[in-house]
Amino acid sequence: MKDYASYKIIPVIVDVASNLKTINFYLIKMENSLVLVDAGLDNDDCWTALQNTLCENGFTVQDITEIVLTHNHGDHVGLVNRITAMHPIPVYAHGDAVPRLKRDHDFFRMRVAFFADIYKQMGCGEAGNKQVEYLKQAMLKGSKSAIHPDISPIGNNHLGFKVIHVPGHAEDQVALYHESDQILIAGDLLIQHISSNALIEPDITGxxxxxxxxxxxxxxKIYALSVDLVFPGHGILINEPKALIKNRLAGIERKAERLKILIQGGITTGDELAKTYYKKLYSTQFSLVMSEVIGHLDYLEDVGQVKKEMLNGVWHYSV
Ligand SMILES: [Zn+2]
Structure with missing residues (x-):
């Protein structure tokens, strides 16, 4: 628990078997409110952890006054329906989170078509088709994971915290910044033990x-702020965020440079780059791997290090 002048932050930490290590969400106790920032996975481990943490601090679910979501991913919004079903309270998130949280059918249909196109343009064959098929099935089952309560768009300031839009890992990701205490609740922008993925996504218009x-x-953007402590969505609290951000930025440069060397060596499509760079991971983590490759190609193109040309519907990259 972290005590500040006008509030305290109570972490809810749930161990998980994956490389995320933990799922973290946070209670912020203020004078007249008890805010839940993020809501874990929709499972009994997270539910029990929330109940236990509330109980240890003298609260129940009924004392929570609102929920703030850092982004729309399933490991951050899981308990929203359970909580609001027994205790209707406002839920705040970035406006762009709404069609994703509501599993809006038109949006998800567009999203499937979007991935079919992008994988084709990157030259992915069977692996791309398989992923698109998986997304179709997930879309059909998706209404089960829709968030039921209304979502209110969060403003630029919320309960004394500055709300900072930090897209990349998710388009709708926001961080909560307390300027005088120099703390940041950051969703998955920064994680101590793994670099967070910038996942390929369409915007609302496709x-x-x-x-x-x-x-x-x-x-x-976060590097430029005074931040001493980051409360992340996974893993341990981050005490030296500036050093870690520098590390992560250097990691992006390194990966981009390696991909550029492969392109110089004559590998031209996103799919071939992904297979060569990631080897076995290409088949086991296809969508993540493609996000990384496409993202770094965007970056190389943006800084004028590579160019691309479309041949028979497939992008070919060259230096
Ligand atoms: Zn997460």
């Missing part, structure tokens, strides 16, 4: 977002 470039800008 246009592809330059997610890695956005992620890089978001890291730079």
């Amino acid at each position: 246009k592809r977002l330059p997610t890695l470039i956005q992620h890089k800008h978001s890291l730079e």
Whole structure:
């Protein structure tokens, strides 16, 4: 628990078997409110952890006054329906989170078509088709994971915290910044033990977002602030965020440079680059791997290091 002058932050930490290590969400106790920032996974481990943490601090679910979501991913919004079903309270998120949280059918249909196009343009064959098929099935089952309560768009300031838009990992990602206490509740912008992925996504209109470039800008935006402590969505609290951000930015440069060397060596499509760079991971983590490759290609193009040309519907990159 962290005590500040006008509030305290109570972490809810749930161990998980994956490389995320933990799922973190946070209670902020203020004079007249008890805010839940993020809501874990929709499972009993997270539910029990929330109940236990509330109980240890003398609260129940009924004392929570609102929920703030850092972004729309399933490991951050899981308990929203359970909480609001027994205790209706406002839920705040970035406006762009709404069609994703509501599993809006038109949006998800567009999203499937978007991925079919992008994988084709990157030259992905069977692996791309398989992923698109998976997304179709997920869309059909998706209404089960829709968030039921209304979502209120969060403003630029919320309960004494500055709300900073930090897209990249997710288009709708926001961080909560307390300027005088120099703390940041950051969703998945920064994680101590792994670099967070800038996942390829369309915007609401179906246009592809330059997610890695956005992620890089978001890291730079936070680097420019005075932040001493970051409360992340996974892993341990981050005590030296500036050093870690520098590290992450250097990691982006390194990966871009390696991809550029492969392009210089004559590998031209996103799919071939992904297979060569990631080897076995290409088949086991296809969508993540493609996000990384496409994102770094966007970056190399943005800084004028590579160019691309479309041949028979497939982008070919050259230096
Ligand atoms: Zn997460």
